[in-house]
Amino acid sequence: MSKRSLKSCLKILPVFLALFSFGLQGDRKNNNTHFIQVLNHHSRPVVGKEWTVHFVANGNGELVIENFNPDEVEFVGLECESVVVVGGRGMITSRKVKGLRQEGSRTTVDWHYGMGRAILRPLKPGGHKVELAFGGSKDRAFNQATEVVSTESTDTSKYPAIAVDSTNVYIAWEDDTNYGGSGTDKDIFFKRKPIGGSWPVTTEVVSSESTGGSYNPTIAVDSTNVYITWYDWTNYGGSGTDQDVFFKSKPIHSPTITATATPTVSPTRTWSPTSTASPTLSTTPTFTKTATGSFTLTTTPTITSTATITETGTEPATPTTTPTITPTPRPPDKEQLFISRNIFNPNAGETVEIRWSALGPGRASLVIYNTAGELVRRLMEKHISNNGVSETVAWDGRNEKGDLVASGVYIIYLHGKRSFLGKVAVVK
Secondary structure, X not given: OOHHHHHHHHHHHHHXXXXXXXXXXXXXXXXEOOEEEEOOOEEOOEOOOOEEEEEEEEOOEEEEEEEOOOOOEEEEEEEEEEEEEEOOEEEEEEEEOOOOEEEOOEEXXXXXXXXXXXXXXXXXXXXEEEEEEEOOEEEEEEEXXXXXXXOOOOOOEEEEEEEEOOOEEEEXXXXXXXXXXXXXXXXXXXXXXXXXXXXXXXXXXXXXXXXXXXXXXXXXXXXOEEEEEEEEOOOOOOOOOOOEEEEEEEEOOOOOOOOOOOOEOOOOOOOEEEEXXXXXXXXXXXXXXXXXXXXXXXXXXXXXXXXEEEEEOOOOOOOOOOOOOOOOOOOOOOOEEEEOOOEEOHHHOOOEEEEEEEOOOEEEEEEEEEOOOOEEEEEEEEEEOOOOEEEEEEEOOEOOOOOEOOOEEEEEEXXXXXXXXXXXXXXX
């Protein structure tokens, strides 16, 4: 073996020793050889997508996963995780666990792997929970599953408007996606679904005649029709290049909205003509009756003053100074967690950069745990505004007391509206 290979193996050896010792140690607090800890207790999965529950189970024995909502949550599988060396670098890998035994809402398996993850799939929106039992130890995971309406959108979707009746749910929203040739400008999208049913896999473009931006839809329904209105920059039918209000409607069960968009032009100002003087006559006109019985004007009146017509109203104010426009950072459009490396040596001055994004409003936290589920370092905890936030945080391998942590695998946990997990190995 070359010196370089030997050096790489010696560098990774503490990681494996840490994992090995974790498999041998018990729960020191409870003096129990079986201990299980869920790492992400609260999640916000999407209906129809995977809900992953990460956990650490200490010891050897039977692992039981109890699904409390079998009609709304589907059990997909179970995976174990481990650290392998690839090109002299430690990497965390996962593989499926075989030998699962399922009976109703319960799944059991013989477990001796340490770290793992249970994979489930919510079928309906709402709250769900599962319980993991290992020996005498138990822990639970919860979710709040959400339906995604704009499944065909590949760009930003925002400003939704919703209406319901006794049988259906209707949603219209503003979208940047070039869907079905709608263009790269903002358009108004629409979907309908039965109450308790699923959203269709096709989207209807309402603002199909618009070539400018279409914004902020509102929606209403009655017993027969759906009505959508929005404001638009399109010069449609000679409406001009200013913003106008557009409108469409269709029968509830019509496959498409076919009515033509009709702009409503709003004047920028209204003038009220007012007379400030009335005309006066200096002579009175006289008429003479002819033989045929008709009348002729014999004296023509003279107008000595005329009516004066003035306009009343207010001109738009002319700014005396040029306004200063300060651009604001673009808010994040999704939550995410990115770790710059999966192994580092804090003794050599190395750090790991953690880039995260969280949506608001609400609170978000970024925490480091060890594989026993114990808190190591709280890197961030803050209130997130409506616009959300994106930041980068560096971890130097130190705990809350400022001491360097031992070699081993550590869990990076981001908790916001959704939860994200990452892992990094510390070597010395």
